[in-house]
Amino acid sequence: ELKVEQNPLFLSMQEGKNYTIYCNYSTTSDRLYWYRQDPGKSLESLFVLLSNGAVKQEGRLMASLDTKARLSTLHITAAVHDLSATYFCAVDSAGGTSYGKLTFGQGTILTVHP
Amino acid sequence: NAGVMQNPRHLVRRRGQEARLRCSPMKGHSHVYWYRQLPEEGLKFMVYLQKENIIDESGMPKERFSAEFPKEGPSILRIQQVVRGDSAAYFCASSPEAGDETQYFGPGTRLLVL
Numbered sequence: 001e002l003k004v005e006q007n008p009l010f011l012s013m014q015e016g017k018n019y020t021i022y023c024n025y026s027t028t029s030d031r032l033y034w035y036r037q038d039p040g041k042s043l044e045s046l047f048v049l050l051s052n053g054a055v056k057q058e059g060r061l062m063a064s065l066d067t068k069a070r071l072s073t074l075h076i077t078a079a080v081h082d083l084s085a086t087y088f089c090a091v092d093s094a095g096g097t098s099y100g101k102l103t104f105g106q107g108t109i110l111t112v113h114p
Numbered sequence: 115n116a117g118v119m120q121n122p123r124h125l126v127r128r129r130g131q132e133a134r135l136r137c138s139p140m141k142g143h144s145h146v147y148w149y150r151q152l153p154e155e156g157l158k159f160m161v162y163l164q165k166e167n168i169i170d171e172s173g174m175p176k177e178r179f180s181a182e183f184p185k186e187g188p189s190i191l192r193i194q195q196v197v198r199g200d201s202a203a204y205f206c207a208s209s210p211e212a213g214d215e216t217q218y219f220g221p222g223t224r225l226l227v228l
Binding site: 101 | 145147149155156157158159162169170172205209216217218219220221222
């Protein structure tokens with residue numbers, strides 16, 4: 001059974017600081033997704049990483065994928081309050097014929113303080 | 115292009131009643147996925163459907179739960195004889211093709227069983 005683990009689960013940051021959220025998964029997959037969820041809201045797609053070594057950046061967020069280590073990172077640069085949310089990574093878990101059955105991590109609750 | 119639509123957004127049921135949750139995918143999307151999010155947890159895959167076909171229902175409880183995606187109309191997730199443990203947020207996602215595209219999530223239906 002595919003397991004996806006994120007750490008930390010809770011992250012309290014000061015504005016302006018940098019930090020990284022880690023996402024480890026237990027079986028081979030070359031498709032990894034990062035989503036953001038605000039309280040009581042739906043999930044917003046942030047990044048889709050489709051190959052080993054993929055790196056994508058949007059604003060203060062940068063995501064990378066190492067399929068050999070089964071690890072993805074979400075790096076936050078110079079955090080601002082608007083980034084406060086829960087961040088989920090998800091791995092496509094259908095195996096050789098990936099078809100979008102996503103297994104989610106537990107989520108990382110990020111709070112950015114002034 | 116309207117996003118994924120779900121209704122109702124909030125649903126209150128008493129134990130033993132039936133809950134019917136509806137999902138209209140984005141225009142042009144023929145793949146629908148249902149996920150359940152229990153309080154303070156990540157999302158768990160329930161079922162993957164294409165028009166008139168259930169592709170994977172491995173995450174669906176064996177009893178009381180069923181899903182369909184008819185040729186015409188929205189996808190329906192049906193929960194019979196609800197129990198308090200069914201209280202959760204139920205999210206629907208859609209994609210145009212399986213695996214190569216990100217999934218776009220609807221706003222969710224928050225079910226409360228009294």
